[in-house]
Amino acid sequence: MQTSSRFTFAIHTLTMLAMTEGKNVPSDFIAESAKTNPVVIRRIMLLLKKAGLIKSQQGVHGGAVLLRKPENITLLDIYKAVEDKNVFSLHPNIPNPQCIVGRNIQNILGDIFNNAENAMESVLAGISIAQIKNTIHDKV
């Protein structure tokens, strides 16, 4: 599995927006901090926009701003905005229904995988952008 950096880029982006609350932040500025191309950031901004986490403005002094307070944006909100696939994948082809294992394994694993992902997601749900921002401030 090749894991994407979208989630990390998205958290980075929203943290930057939380640091400069109110002001429009352009993608170039964020890209410079995250050391990537502005288009990569803009693509992620589109996903965050679709999820209702930010709004953006074109033109001079344009950029992105948060639509919610940092306290009300959890990492789970962000995760769901930018990662669509599950952590675990079942078989690429449907297993043999004439085998007792093949006939049952997908149901069983589906439940287990859901439980495992939920456990992971509840950790993400417990952390807000505000907490990350504060941790950064505390460190300085």
Place this chain on the structure above:
Amino acid sequence: MQTSSRFTFAIHTLTMLAMTEGKNVPSDFIAESAKTNPVVIRRIMLLLKKAGLIKSQQGVHGGAVLLRKPENITLLDIYKAVEDKNVFSLHPNIPNPQCIVGRNIQNILGDIFNNAENAMESVLAGISIAQIKNTIHDKV
């Protein structure tokens, strides 16, 4: 992220071995149940072998057998045997150290990502191949 099916294939394989305890099970037999190519199964068997979960034998009546009781093989053992990458990825390039966010974000996210993965892994650690085998039997 393109998630792999190795974990699912590996659980499927070990469950099959647990069902026919003692007997050597050939890759073709497992592949037929999982609806994939025998080489795919053999490649996964190599990983399970390296992790000490199975042994395998060449030649007529060859195949794979478990090296531990099904009760003593957890999904976490299997996961670690076949998936080497982390669920989450940090930035592909090192963030800008001259930015307060860039300077701190990787440490902060590293901790959070570890917590989230640990939560997921402890669910996997709580389930054994024996449980899966029993669930299959109960269903019939």
Place this chain on the structure above:
DNA sequence: TAAATAAGTAACTAACTTTGTTACAGTTAT
């Protein structure tokens, strides 16, 4: 009104991963 700045977006590349496949060498039971 012109210029400058920014998002939005399309198109493309390079690198990488994954599953599936063929082929064949080595091993072992019968």
Place this chain on the structure above:
DNA sequence: ATAACTGTAACAAAGTTAGTTACTTATTTA
């Protein structure tokens, strides 16, 4: 000797990702 296995190399096809260039559209400001 033969047949049935694993082990393994090599390759293709498909998909994803990050990065890049280039352009259109929107908006501010001088």
